[in-house]
Amino acid sequence: MTVSGTTFVDVLERERFDFFAGVPCSLIEDAIATLETHPRLAYVATPREDAAVGLAAGAWLGGAKPCVLMQNSGLGTSMNALASLSLMYGFPALLIVTWRGYQGKDAPEHILTGAISPRLLELLGIPHRVPTAASFADDVAWAAAEMDRRMQPVAMLVPPGVVQTGAVHSTRTAPRATPAATRGAGSDPRELRPSLSRLAALGAARKPLGREPTVHANGYICRESFSLGDRPQNFYMIGSMGLASAIGLGLALTRAETMVVFDGDGNLLMNLGVLPLAAALAPRNFVHVVFDNEVYGSTGNQRSISSEVRLDRLARAAGYRTVTAVTDADDIADAVRDGVASHGPHFVLAKVTTEEATVPRIPYTPNELRDRFRLELGGPDMAPQTPQRSEAARGTRPAPRQPS
Ligand SMILES: Cc1ncc(C[n+]2csc(CCOP(=O)(O)OP(=O)(O)O)c2C)c(N)n1
Structure with a gap:
């Protein structure tokens, strides 16, 4: 027995939750898909989980009853917002936190966070329950009463298998009411119409690459690129959503060769501050490619x-x-070729469709990925090379750290 996406949302609506915000997790993809097309309730897709915690505080001040949806990885991202905003001021909210790494069984990036998730909530002083499908409605009722009684956030730590997945695909199948690029403040009347899948776009972006180290954002960007052919210069991120660009930037600032980042729109949005950072530091050897499918593809579109x-x-x-x-x-191939051949930093936005290939997981352990990539850069004893920097960045950056 599982809670369907519709029942999940019905239960929350019955308890008068009327404001939803968060970053998706595949464990609750049906619940989010239901919210995305709900006639009465709104779901705000926030770039980061802590932004959802902030929105929830504002929504509560505005008279709403807020619910924040996040993967437990987002609990880490939200630590300060929870500690010095929600808990310090006393802002009630229901935190629906999916429990990846439950009972130590999951992909490597979820194991440690999974093991400490209940303790993180305890350390923060956030009461929580671990619902089953049978207890879900009672647990939501408890949380709704408890958050108002205590005037603070209360959490539900939701293990895999409690909420149904794979039955509702709102964004995947629903046509847009209006074309994306004709809506919103940043829209462009000359719409960028994607026709290529992410897999095809990855293939095109890889074509001009020789031995350039390439940091891949987590999720299907890694997996699809791997399926096109593995190379030791590929650093596959299997966690740390949002940080591919920062890793690429760190590499570009400490090495002479061109560093390429294959990013996703959700990943970039989670760490948007990297855009002014890259521009301000201005490494000449930085090529930032974003495969923008306008969805969180890896967690259910x-x-x-x-x-x-x-x-x-x-x-x-x-x-x-x-x-x-x-x-x-x-x-796409031309833009990456030009980026590799000329001084940057370069930004390439590749608009792609939401199509997803059936591809295997990355077969390497995190340590194997680290070691083979570092070896490719010259090994553990490598000396730092003189990085190519712009005039603007000169003098603002500390000297590269000596290898220990
Ligand atoms: C802090 C954090 N929150 C949520 C997730 C779950 N998650 C993994 S991949 C992903 C989607 C990435 O989206 P995007 O960068 O747009 O790439 P796409 O999958 O669409 O190619 C999400 C939400 C996570 N890994 N870490």
């Missing part, structure tokens, strides 16, 4: 706000040296 906002315009405003927005295989 929940819509991301990049359907409303042009990420290339944000990069241009931030000050990347070149910014290109492309939809076609040849244009």
Whole structure:
């Protein structure tokens, strides 16, 4: 027995929750898909989980009864917002936290967080229950009463298998009411119409690459790229959503060769501050490619706000040296080729469809991924190379750390 996405939302509505915000997790994809198309309730897709905690505080002040939906990885992201906002002021909210890494069984990136999730909530002083499908409605009723009684957030730590998945695909199948690029403040009347799948776009972006180290954002970007052919210069992130660009930037600042990042729209939005950071530091050897399908594809195609906002315009405003927005295989390959061959930082927005290939998981352990990538860069004893930096960045950056 599982709680269907519809029942999940009905139970929350019965307890008068009327404001929903968060970052998706595949364990509750049906519940989010139900919320996305709900006639009365709104779901706000926030770039990060702590932003959802902030929105919930504002919504409560505004008279709403807020619910924040997140994966337990997002609990880490939200620590400060919970401690110095929700708990300090006393803002009630229901936190629906999915429990990846439950009982130590999951992909490597979830194991540690899974093991400490209940303790993290205890340390914060956030009461929580672990619902079963049978107890779900009672547990929501308890949480709703408890958060108002205590005037603080209360959590439900939801293990896999409690909420049904795979039965509702709102964004995947629902046509848009209006074309993405005609809506929202950052829209462009000359719409970028994606025709390529992410897999095809990855293939095009990889074509001009030789030995350039390439950091891949987590989720299907890694897996689809791996399926096109593994290379030791590929660093696959199997966790740490949002940080591929920061890792690439760290590499570009400490090495001479061109560093490529294959990012996703959800990943970039989670760490949007990297755009002004890259522009301000201005490493010449940084090529930032974003495969923008306007959804969180890896967790079930929940819509991301990049359907409303042009990420290339944000990069241009931030000050990347070149910014290109492309939809076609040849244009993607050309943009990456030009990026590798000329001084950056470069930003390439590749608009892609939501199509997803059936591809295997990355077969390497995190340590294997780390070691083979570092070996490819010259091994554990490698000396730092003189990085190519812009004039603007000179003098603002500490010297590269000596290897220990
Ligand atoms: C902090 C955190 N929150 C949520 C997740 C769950 N998660 C894994 S991949 C992913 C979607 C990534 O979206 P995007 O970068 O747009 O790439 P796509 O899958 O669409 O290609 C999400 C939400 C996570 N891993 N970490």
